[in-house]
Structures are given as C-alpha cells and as structure tokens.
Amino acid sequence: MAASLDGFIARKDGRVDWLETSDEFADGDTIDPEFAEAFLRTIDCYVMGSRTYETALNFEAKGSGWVYGDKPVFVLTSRELPRTRDTIEFYSGDLAQFVNGRLRPTFRTIWFVGGGVVSGECLRLGLADEVRYSILPILIGDGISFFEKLDRDIALHLVEVEAYRSGIVELRYEVRRHRGESRNVT
Numbered sequence: 001m002a003a004s005l006d007g008f009i010a011r012k013d014g015r016v017d018w019l020e021t022s023d024e025f026a027d028g029d030t031i032d033p034e035f036a037e038a039f040l041r042t043i044d045c046y047v048m049g050s051r052t053y054e055t056a057l058n059f060e061a062k063g064s065g066w067v068y069g070d071k072p073v074f075v076l077t078s079r080e081l082p083r084t085r086d087t088i089e090f091y092s093g094d095l096a097q098f099v100n101g102r103l104r105p106t107f108r109t110i111w112f113v114g115g116g117v118v119s120g121e122c123l124r125l126g127l128a129d130e131v132r133y134s135i136l137p138i139l140i141g142d143g144i145s146f147f148e149k150l151d152r153d154i155a156l157h158l159v160e161v162e163a164y165r166s167g168i169v170e171l172r173y174e175v176r177r178h179r180g181e182s183r184n185v186t
C-alpha cells in the first residue's frame with residue numbers, strides 16, 4: 001500500500017486526495033511502465049476489505065477505471081454489496097481458513113490490497129510473506145493506519161529499497177517467522 005510518512009493510508013473519512021504529490025527527487029528512478037505491467041502480471045489474485053472495494057467502485061464511477069484487470073478479486077464483507085463484474089467474489093468469515101484452504105491451493109501470488117483493517121488482520125493471523133510499503137513525501141497528521149490493531153510485534157527483514165523521482169520510497173520486507181512457526185499461526 002501507499003502511505004504518508006506518518007503511516008496513514010487514507011484520511012479518517014476515507015479520502016486519498018493526498019496521494020497526488022508534486023515532489024521531485026533528482027537522483028530517483030522513474031517507473032518504467034513495461035516493468036510495472038510485467039509486475040502486475042505476476043499477481044494471481046487480489047483480496048480487499050469492503051471499504052477499499054467501495055473506494056475502488058467510486059474511482060471507477062468517476063472514470064478512473066478498474067485497476068485489477070481481469071484478475072480474480074475477493075472482497076471481504078458481511079454486507080450485500082454490488083457485484084459489478086464476474087471476476088469479483090465476496091467472502092465473509094475466517095480469513096486464515098479462506099486464504100490457506102481456498103486461495104493458496106489455486107493462486108501463487110495473492111496480493112492483499114488493504115485497507116488497514118484487512119492488512120492488520122492478515123499480519124495478525126500470520127498470513128503475509130511480504131510487506132510492500134510505498135512512502136509518499138507527505139505528512140497528513142491523522143487517518144486510517146496502514147495496519148490497524150496489531151496485538152504483537154511483527155519482525156521484518158528488509159530486502160529491497162527503491163527511491164523514485166516522484167519522491168516516493170518503496171520498501172519491500174519479508175515477514176520473519178520464529179523457528180517452528182508456520183505461516184498460519186494465530
């Protein structure tokens with residue numbers, strides 16, 4: 001996910017207007033569209049919380065398109081929400097059971113889109129292998145945290161750092177597990 005330097009992925013009311021920044025870091029890399037497309041092809045399916053889905057539907061209604069292409073998108077919700085395409089599936093219940101029992105046997109690369117509730121749940125349940133964090137050059141003071149309600153420390157191993165001309169810094173971490181801990185420990 002993309003977050004402000006102070007760790008927020010959206011304002012309290014869900015707005016993400018601050019994602020457009022105007023910084024310039026002269027030594028930074030530019031994003032190669034071909035590389036970005038090749039990377040997106042490696043993702044086999046997406047998982048997101050209902051509030052993130054509602055934001056995606058709003059973006060689409062305003063003409064910004066559907067960024068998940070024809071990949072399966074699993075939306076976590078206990079509510080009845082509009083299903084706008086065949087690639088969307090809704091799920092409610094135990095996330096560990098869903099990811100390990102249903103998704104992992106079929107999909108190799110499962111991308112958790114967010115938001116904060118779902119990424120927190122994913123880490124708390126020990127489901128994440130990697131965390132990708134893009135820091136934007138802005139502080140917004142308050143909002144929805146990247147990881148809501150973690151109840152323990154999660155040790156990480158830094159594997160990649162990339163600084164872009166736009167001032168965005170991309171961090172990639174592996175989630176470190178204690179000896180004998182499997183990926184679905186709660």
Ligand SMILES: NC(=O)c1ccc[n+]([C@@H]2O[C@H](COP(=O)([O-])OP(=O)(O)OC[C@H]3O[C@@H](n4cnc5c(N)ncnc54)[C@H](OP(=O)(O)O)[C@@H]3O)[C@@H](O)[C@H]2O)c1
Binds near residue numbers: 051077079
């Ligand atoms: N900056 C970024 O990169 C980025 C990325 C993603 C999202 N966002 C922003 O983050 C905000 C949303 O984040 P959020 O933390 O408020 O919400 P969220 O994580 O998108 O959605 C949370 C909701 O998903 C449903 N849910 C979660 N786990 C479930 C489960 N196991 N079973 C059934 N339902 C489950 C529940 O809603 P129900 O009431 O429907 O059951 C829960 O309230 C949006 O503003 C979005 O734009 C930003």
